[in-house]
Amino acid sequence: MSENPVTAKSAKQINDELLSSLGPPTLRWYLLAFFLGVVVAWGLAMFIWQMTHGMYVTGKNRPVMWGFYITGFVFWVGLSHSGTMVSSILRLSRANWRRPILRAAEAMTVFCITVAGMFPLIHLGRNWTFYYMIPYPNQRGLWPNFRSPLLWDMTAITVYIIGSSLFLFLGLLPDLAVARDRSSGWRQKVYAVLAMGWRGTSHEWSVYRKASTLMAALIIPVAVSVHSIVAWDFAVTVVPGWHSTIFPPYFVIGAILSGVAAVITLMVIIRKAFHLEEYLTPLHFDNMGKLLLVISLLWSYAYFVEVQTTWYAHEPIEWEVFSFMSGRYTTQLLIMLTGNCLLPIICMCFKRLRRSIGVMLVVSLLVNVGMFIERFLIIVPSLSHKNMPFVWGSYSPSWVEISVNLAALAGFALLFTLFAKFFPIMALSDVRELEARQSGVPLGRTRLPSIAGEE
């Protein structure tokens, strides 16, 4: 990579720069954490209000029993596919430009799925009885219904949280060792415990490499199955507009789109916040932009296919749902199509736009806005105009639901802020591995690579 200025730096310099975010928190950090904490506390207060007063504080009513909470749930599960797709796939395809992006993407996965896992609990009519879903012998005579996709949800999300946390922790081990060696006091004790005695021997590195590759390969089917299971929440019902076999692949593609866009947004933010301009170069944005183009094309095709098969079959209730959706929610539909299809496909075709940080930020934010609207437009119009016309109704979100969704966003941002303060936001060992691989030994008139190895 001729463009990589990182190779000109020494190891110490790279370490210093990438670990600069681990210093004592500045006033700016405290202010940000405080602001996010306030939003999260407000959301928590709203949730407690809802729990003590009743579900009538939300906008849900017969027949639309799934509103903003389930929209938020599917949206955050979709976002959690960022780390899997970016980190695993790029790791397995051995693309070098993955290195600065890995850590942020993996951390994003863990925090997104944690936030997503809160939503089914928030959405329960009797939140305090959530433990009914856990299969243990009890005196109630109840056993969870394994035929219900909601239970498959619980299983899948638990597996995904555990899997992605392990994936993140595995990648963090060498970096935690570097942080341990450079810190003192209580921090050093914490890092020492977390680093699990990593000493950087060649045996440890070879085990690490094998384990990372294995985890990267294993987390992909988990991610695909998690979002397929969430899609089956809808697809195994008989609600018109949901009763379609395209839902699992459609949701997985949507998740990849939303995840890739979120990683781009995150890249822009951490590049600015931690002064990592030399590590996250326009080349990385260029490549992520190409990825975004491909996924956006795929998503547009999937959406087109869904609409086209509905139109072709012309089954009365299915077409009625689609007409209702496009008639009542026209603005939202147009915003979604612009954000998910038009903008990414048109803008990402041009190298100059892909390399422009501002354009990437706007496009990626609009993709995620479009994806949230898309989840809403799948859930609410189908429920509003279900099979029996005598229960057709409408839905509008209440301030409780909006607050909880905003608090979820703030909660994710808060978790990420805390993470970035205590753990290196960039995969230190990966970046230095590239620098080591590319550094050469002068021999006569040539420079030979100093490290022999497969790449």
Added chain:
Amino acid sequence: PYAVRVFNFYPHEWPKPLDNQLSPDITVRSRGVMEKCSFCIQRIRRAKEEATGEGRLIKDGEVQPACAQTCPAEAMVFGNLADPRSRVSRLSRSPRRFKLLEHLGTHPSVFYLKGGGREHV
């Protein structure tokens, strides 16, 4: 029956004498619980227990869900669909019958009879 699922959004209070309408056989659903038509399962169970206790089968028309019992026009008939001689079985073979959402393969247990019938004559 479809679309009779009701969610208890509010905590309901039943000041006297409104609590007379509550059935003593089943739990009163609290706030946050979903409910729907259960074909008055408590009455079916009670009838089965009595019949087993007396060593006989349930007679046709012995079990009446609350809706069938209340209806002054006697528009609802309940019984054992598996017994071909019961009134509900005979009515379910009527040429006037239709089911809702049959094309979805949900096998509903409710048959509706279109107009123009003379069964009561």
